[in-house]
Amino acid sequence: MRNDMPPRIAVVGGGLAGLTLALALHRAGLACQVYEQAPQLGEVGAGIQLAPSATRLLHRLGLEPPLRSLAVEPVGMEFRRWADSSVISRGLLGAHCEQRYGAPYYALHRADLHRVLVEALPAGTIRLDARCVDFREGPEGVVLRFADGTEAAADVAVGADGIHSVLRQSLVADRPRAFGQSVYRGLVDGRRVPELVAEPRVLLWLGPGRHFVCYPVSGGRLVNFVATVPTSGSTDESWSRRGRVEDVIAAYERWCADVTSVIGAADKVSLWALHDRAPVERWSTGRITLLGDSAHPMLPFLGQGANQAVEDAVALAGCLRDAGSRTLPAALERYESMRRPRTTEVQERSRGNSTAFHLPDGEAQRERDARMGALAPDGPDWLYGYDVEGALAGRQST
Known part of the structure; x- marks a missing residue:
């Protein structure tokens, strides 16, 4: 060159x-x-969460108008108990998050973000x-x-x-490396679970050996959920591998009605065996x-x-x-x-x-819940408040 x-x-x-x-x-x-x-082109998968450290960058890249129109801005994040849905801790998102960090917290469908990125690129960029x-x-x-x-x-x-x-x-x-856990992912019509759309939140239920997450996406028309289970059998990493709704129902049969009602409203799910690699x-x-x-x-x-x-x-x-x-x-x-x-x-x-998310009921679980409940009702500053462009300019540590 x-x-x-x-x-x-x-x-x-x-x-x-x-x-x-x-x-x-x-x-x-x-x-x-x-x-x-x-x-x-066509991104697979379901919902994703974008924290302020990413959304501020996407806005600077010119994507704020389409993202505002497609994403949901949850008002908060809640951790709950698996058996009775009692709240362990709450964190503030929505307007509070944007005021504190200068950028919003989004929940959206991966395919929506993928499409927005494709449409923003010059023709001929992708082969x-x-x-x-x-x-x-x-x-x-x-x-x-x-x-x-x-x-x-x-x-x-x-x-x-x-x-x-x-x-x-x-x-x-x-x-x-296989992790020993798989996740079921599903999308539910928001009209079937209107209580999860009316005041949108990111909800996480923690329980023995597994946890369940859900939040609305696609402007509230859909609710995304992710259900972890211990892995048995296949270690297929494909996001598009079909799972069975009845298997998710069985895996969470003793959980609270807030969880089982979301699973029961699903028509189909995908199954993804978790893998990662060690830091290098x-x-x-x-x-x-x-x-x-x-x-x-x-x-x-x-x-x-x-x-x-x-x-x-x-x-x-x-x-x-x-x-x-x-x-x-x-x-x-x-x-x-x-x-x-x-x-x-x-x-x-x-x-x-x-x-931490999968502790069995007992002393360690109670200690975890107490620690989580004592946290300030804000997002983690080290994660949400980071500005990579500030780090590039030497204004913020990495």
Whole structure:
């Protein structure tokens, strides 16, 4: 690459992480090509939660109008007991959250966010049916090879292709590890559970060996729920694997009516076996780096997978934009050194919640409930108040 030419940037993966990076690069004046293995666009999955650390960045990328129209802004978050639905702790969201952190807390459907990102990108940014199967890295760049035999050259390649990232294989000698829990995901017509839509909240019921989460999405037309269960049998990681509603009902049969009524209103569910990887010491080389689940796949017990991917994307775009006379390898090194401490902490706290959320009734459970009940009714400042662009500018620690 000549010094006076913008870098050729290849993004492998057209999910939320890759598309957010593409938009952040575009807004920074840098073009990229996104290579997506699917033959057509369409994000799978169900609901996601976006905290202020991510929504402030998406707003700055120009997405505030469509997100305001599509997302639900929950007024609060509540943790409850599994057997009687008594409240363990409450946290304030809604207007209080936006006033405190300068950005809202959203609950929305993944497909809605995916569509908003696609529509914001210049035509031709995404190449479909392009499954990356191999690559060659040299001192001046990377050549990607695809399943159809074609190749593409770039000065920088970014792996945004999830927990099984092809690019990650050259950086880290590890494999996804099964966690021993699976999650059922479902969407319920909001008219069947109107009490969950009238005053929208993120609700979490904690119980022995499992927990249940629900919140409205798609402007309140749907209610998303996630139900964890101990894994037995298949360890299929697919988000789209069909589950059986009757199995979820059986797994939660002794739980309170608030939970069982949501499950009973579902027509279908998907089943996803949880996997993650341990935090690593390195996810970049001279011309390759990773972001989102490719770099730090997270268990869903802190609701931070999408949020950390958005933060990664804006941080990487900013490092590449600011490279100037720096070499591209230095820009990737800056990005990694900035992001890795924070994502490692989030990974570890997510894994820790898997124990705290699933305690059997008893002394440890009562101590947990007392600790949670004593917390201030605000979101965690270290998580919600973080501004990755402030960190880039040196105004905030990482």
